[in-house]
Amino acid sequence: MYQEIMKERKAQIESEFSKIKSQLPDGDFKDIFMYPIEAGGKRVRPIILLETVKMLGGNLEEAMHFALALEMIHTYSLVHDDLPCMDDDELRRGKPTTHVIFGEGNAVLVGDALLNYAPELMIKGVKTMREPLHGIEAMETIMNASGVHGMILGQVYDIENENKSLAIEAVRKINALKTSQLIEAAFVAGGHLAVCSAKDIETLRSIGRHLGISFQIQDDILDVTSDVEHLGKPIGSDKKNMKRTYVDILGIDACKSEVMQRTEEAKKLLGSLNGDSAFLVALFDYLASRIS
Ligand code: GRG
DSSP states (O other): OHHHHHHHHHHHHHHHHHHHHHTSOSSHHHHHHHHHHHTOOOOHHHHHHHHHHHHTTOOHHHHHHHHHHHHHHHHHHHHHHTSTTTTOOSEETTEEOHHHHHOHHHHHHHHHHHHHHHHHHHHHHHHTOSSHHHHHHHHHHHHHHHSTTTHHHHHHHHHHTTTSOOOHHHHHHHHIIIIIHHHHHHHHHHHHHTTOOHHHHHHHHHHHHHHHHHHHHHHHHHHHHSOHHHHSSOTTHHHHTTOOOHHHHHOHHHHHHHHHHHHHHHHHHHHTSSSOOHHHHHHHHHHHTOOO
16 A cells, blocks of 8 residues: 555656656756656655645645655755765766766756756745645745755755764754755645644654654665665765764664654654544655665
């Protein structure tokens, strides 16, 4: 059941991206722009947003604009993060990175274009909504989470601290911004779109925080235990980029146990919300044991 819904949601998201592609101006940039999106990815953030909306009884058609926008912002961050001036990585989502195929200039522009397309898409969504204010709140959530108070700030701290021997608190602070913010935004934006109460929004934020932190811890674990075929990106990249990780500081066993604890806490909080949470519970379990 979980696998089927996951497959169905991914297929829906891919099909919406194909529609977007068909509306782009003809020319080489159309394929360049779509390259990192079409390279694949788990689509975790848009699926969380859509399934949160579904669980809380919101409108899935309206939510799709926001889900696609979130995936575009996430994808831009990966394209820019892989650039030679940042992490300088050559493989992502199992394919050569955008700058490797199309050059650095194009990779910068693809990232810029994805980041610009996201609010264009959300504004289009808001205009069709019966209750546009909730759409604006969802959009505000996503844009704040990815900006100077969120993911970009996390990336700034990450660059500042490369090559430094950080304490666990600093690693937590960087990752709470760099990774957790977009995952939290998926839950909170979903909550706004489903018009839920302020109390439920805070519960969704806490769920997102637990899941976002455990997502990054799991990423750090996989960076030392997995392989390039499963991950679709080089392993050991944190060491190459001289970054302190949860695994360096806490060790693998403590990391695994924190992933489990946070996943259980997120499931407990989910249970306090109204609606059928079966799919999200299964998704949380998958994320805690993912191998890619
Ligand atoms: C360049 C502004 C800017 C930000 C970059 C997100 C990020 C900040 C860098 C990407 C590198 C990294 C390890 C980020 C941590 C978040 C993370 C684990 C991203 C990978 O997300 P997945 O596993 O990737 O969902 P797919 O490919 O499945 O979408």
